[in-house]
Amino acid sequence: xxxxxxxxxxxxxxAAYARAGLVTADGWPVVWLAQRQxxxxxxxxxxxxxxxxxxxxxxxxxxxxxxxxxxxxxxxxLDILKGxxxxxxxxxxxxxxxxxxxxxxELAAFDLDALAARxxxxxxxxxxxxxxxxxxxxxxxxxxxxxxxxGFLCVGAALDFISGQVKRAPMWMQKSKLExxxxxxxxxxxxxxxxxxxxxxxxxxxxRGRS
Numbered sequence: 634x635x636x637x638x639x640x641x642x643x644x645x646x647x648a649a650y651a652r653a654g655l656v657t658a659d660g661w662p663v664v665w666l667a668q669r670q671x672x673x674x675x676x677x678x679x680x681x682x683x684x685x686x687x688x689x690x691x692x693x694x695x696x697x698x699x700x701x702x703x704x705x706x707x708x709x710x711l712d713i714l715k716g717x718x719x720x721x722x723x724x725x726x727x728x729x730x731x732x733x734x735x736x737x738x739e740l741a742a743f744d745l746d747a748l749a750a751r752x753x754x755x756x757x758x759x760x761x762x763x764x765x766x767x768x769x770x771x772x773x774x775x776x777x778x779x780x781x782x783x784g785f786l787c788v789g790a791a792l793d794f795i796s797g798q799v800k801r802a803p804m805w806m807q808k809s810k811l812e813x814x815x816x817x818x819x820x821x822x823x824x825x826x827x828x829x830x831x832x833x834x835x836x837x838x839x840x841r842g843r844s
Contacts, residue, residue, distance in 0.1 A: 634662050634831035639767055641834075645736045646767040649774035657682075659789075661810040662835050669842060679788035683761065683795065686786065687718050690759060696722035698757035698783070700748075700772070701764040702793055704728045709796035724757035735767050740775060749779035759784045763792045 636659075639646045650656065657677035658664050667674040690697055699707060707728050714721060729748065732739045752760055760776070760783050762769040773785035793799035801807075802815030817824050 634660055634835055635827055636766060637663070638827075638830050638834055643735060643767060645771060648737075649767075649770045652774055652777075653770075654784075660813075662831075666835075666838055666842070679786070680791040680794055680801065682786065683714075683788050683791040684717075686759070687714055687721055691718040691721040694720075694722065695758040696724035696756060698724045698752050698755050698760040699726040699792070700760060700762050701728055701769070702790070703798075706793050706796040706798040707763070709798070710792035713795055724755035725751060727751070731764065731768060731772070735771070737771060737775065740768075740771050745772075745775050746779065749776050752776065752780050752783055757783055759786060761791070762787045763789065765789060 636646075636650075640650060657679075658667065658674050659676065659678040661676060664674050664676045687697065689695075699711065701707065707726055711723060711726060715723070727748075729743065732742045734740065734742075760780070762773055762785060764772065764787075766787070766789070769787040769789070773787055777783075777785055790799055790801075794801040800819070802812040806812055806815050813828065817828055
């Protein structure tokens with residue numbers, strides 16, 4: 634729902650989405666709304682993709698480049714991933730300090746060409762971006778044009794969860810579709826306004842579906 638809000642308010646975010654090769658539904662409300670319209674859709678969050686993708690990459694001999702989140706979380710998460718998948722090839726890893734803006738123009742203040750050159754030189758097949766929305770989606774879009782042989786996957790807080798820097802909701806809450814509530818009570822200052830906007834959009838979409 635947060636992405637749907639951003640798609641309505643950010644032309645750059647919308648443009649990045651339009652050029653994406655694959656968009657998944659990370660959120661039960663989106664899945665529920667889509668299913669009401671007859672779509673066959675399952676939830677697929679970035680946090681749930683990292684382990685199976687790393688397992689597949691290790692089995693195939695593909696290498697992965699990691700961008701973000703912070704240095705400590707990244708280092709801890711990579712140690713865990715290497716321990717779990719000994720054959721995993723890590724092509725490179727960095728935690729750059731990107732501009733805090735939410736537009737392509739603000740992102741351009743960062744040396745994208747240099748980052749793209751490092752990713753290309755690493756020989757990576759995939760690159761995980763763990764930077765949060767909309768920054769990671771804008772960066773993925775910008776880098777994909779500069780790294781045509783690399784696949785970019787936006788995984789949000791996945792490495793924070795793996796490292797233990799951020800505690801993910803218990804499995805029973807995830808299965809009960811209450812992960813959003815766990816996140817809200819864990820970080821109310823940052824998420825209260827965001828979730829209020831998401832809730833308003835959700836109610837509007839339900840009402841539109843009934844009209």
